[in-house]
Amino acid sequence: MSTKVKKMLFILSKGTIENAYAAFVMANGARMEGIESEIFFTFFGLEAIQKKKLEHLHVATVGNPAMNIPTMLGGLPGVEALATKMMKKEMEKLDMPPIGEFLEILSDSGCKLWGCKLAIDMFHLTEDDLIDELDGILTIGDFYARADQDGTQLLFI
Amino acid sequence: MKKVIANKEIDVNEEGYLEDVSQWTKEVGTELAKEQGIDMTDKHWEVIDYLQDKYKNDEALSIRGIKKSGVINIKEFYDLFPGGPLKKSTLIAGIPKPKSCI
Numbered sequence: 695m696s697t698k699v700k701k702m703l704f705i706l707s708k709g710t711i712e713n714a715y716a717a718f719v720m721a722n723g724a725r726m727e728g729i730e731s732e733i734f735f736t737f738f739g740l741e742a743i744q745k746k747k748l749e750h751l752h753v754a755t756v757g758n759p760a761m762n763i764p765t766m767l768g769g770l771p772g773v774e775a776l777a778t779k780m781m782k783k784e785m786e787k788l789d790m791p792p793i794g795e796f797l798e799i800l801s802d803s804g805c806k807l808w809g810c811k812l813a814i815d816m817f818h819l820t821e822d823d824l825i826d827e828l829d830g831i832l833t834i835g836d837f838y839a840r841a842d843q844d845g846t847q848l849l850f851i
Numbered sequence: 852m853k854k855v856i857a858n859k860e861i862d863v864n865e866e867g868y869l870e871d872v873s874q875w876t877k878e879v880g881t882e883l884a885k886e887q888g889i890d891m892t893d894k895h896w897e898v899i900d901y902l903q904d905k906y907k908n909d910e911a912l913s914i915r916g917i918k919k920s921g922v923i924n925i926k927e928f929y930d931l932f933p934g935g936p937l938k939k940s941t942l943i944a945g946i947p948k949p950k951s952c953i
Contacts, residue, residue, distance in 0.1 A: 719952055725912065728934030790953055791915050798915055802925035 697811050702732040703837070708851065709738030711778060715785070717851050729843075733800070736810035739851075740817060743809065743825045746815045748793045751846075752778045776793040794825075800802030801827035808832045823838040853924075857882040858916075861951040868941070868948055872906070875945030884943045895931055898923055899944045912937060913951050 702724040717733055724731035739788040742749045755761050755768035755777050766778060767773060767776040782792075791799060802843060821831070832840075841848055854863045857878035862870035867883075869875055880899060884891050900924045905912055914937065917928050932939040941948055 722914065723952060724942070725867075726935060726937055729937075773915075786951070789913055789915055789951075795915070795918075799918060799925060800931075801919075803914065804929060 698845060699724075699729055699847055701732075701841075701843065701846045703841050703846060703851045704731070704733045705848070706735050706739035706742060707737045708735055709741035709751060711752045711781065712753055713851050714739070714742040714751055714793060715790070716797075718793075718800060719790075720849070721805050722796070722803060724798055725805055726801075730804075732806040732808065732840060734810060734832065736807045736813045740809065740819065740824075741814055742793060743797070743807065743828060744819070744823050745825060746823070748797070751793060751824070753781050756807075756817070797825055797827055801829075808837065810834070810837075853939075866942075866948065869945040872903075872945050878946065881941050883945075887941070887943065888937050889932065890940070892928070892931075894923070896930065898928070898940055902944045902946060903938055906944070911951055912941065912949040913953050915953065 698835050702721065704717045704721055706714065708714075717739075719729040735743050741751060752774045753761075755763050756765055757776045758768070761777065762766065763777070776828065783809045790796075798805065807825075807827055809828055811831050811833050814824075814831055821828070852865065854858050854867075855861070857876070859874070860877070861874050861879060862914070863941055864870055867886075868913055869879075877896075881891050884895070885891060889895070901920055902912065905916070910916075912924065916926055917923065923931070928936045928940075
């Protein structure tokens with residue numbers, strides 16, 4: 695079948711927990727189906743691969759109508775932390791791994807993990823700040839080169 | 852759907868998964884593995900045993916479970932059953948395809 699997806703490339707640009715999980719679940723799901731997958735972490739998506747920050751990602755309670763929390767309340771101290779705690783509890787019930795363990799699973803599954811050079815420079819990060827599983831730091835040109843084959847799909851999150 | 856596997860008539864669904872686990876034998880497993888291009892080794896059978904145990908105990912299968920299994924790590928799992936490890940290994944084990952997204 696010529697239409698079959700062979701490779702999925704994800705660009706994670708956001709640092710909220712729900713976006714990180716969206717990328718991780720789809721990237722892992724691809725590997726489980728025998729599809730190649732890679733994730734390119736850029737801008738706030740870099741929060742998910744910083745050793746000190748990755749277990750502290752939050753769900754956005756402000757400017758997120760689907761949370762059903764009035765915007766004024768969503769901004770109060772502790773609300774974001776509470777909503778995140780509740781969401782993590784529900785995820786644990788479904789046996790969803792925490793971010794750090796999920797990254798290990800992805801790496802072991804053969805999913806490539808890349809950091810965006812421009813964003814890493816902009817946030818003054820070094821390789822020591824980033825997870826050991828990282829496969830390297832790429833420019834966007836390098837990343838496009840990895841998409842240069844039939845059956846590749848790019849997804850921006 | 853009926854299918855002859857290892858000289859036995861077996862009930863399988865449209866994806867090739869066994870409808871009835873009790874029809875499974877090691878010979879059937881070997882044959883199903885061959886169709887997937889896999890030559891079974893002791894390590895493969897160890898994984899199949901683990902999966903069948905989990906299924907008998909009604910425990911959900913996931914890649915995270917494999918990581919914690921103590922039987923095999925994720926890298927080896929992908930090496931033994933290339934191109935969709937949980938899908939292929941459950942098919943060979945004669946148990947239903949896992950429904951989980953993780």
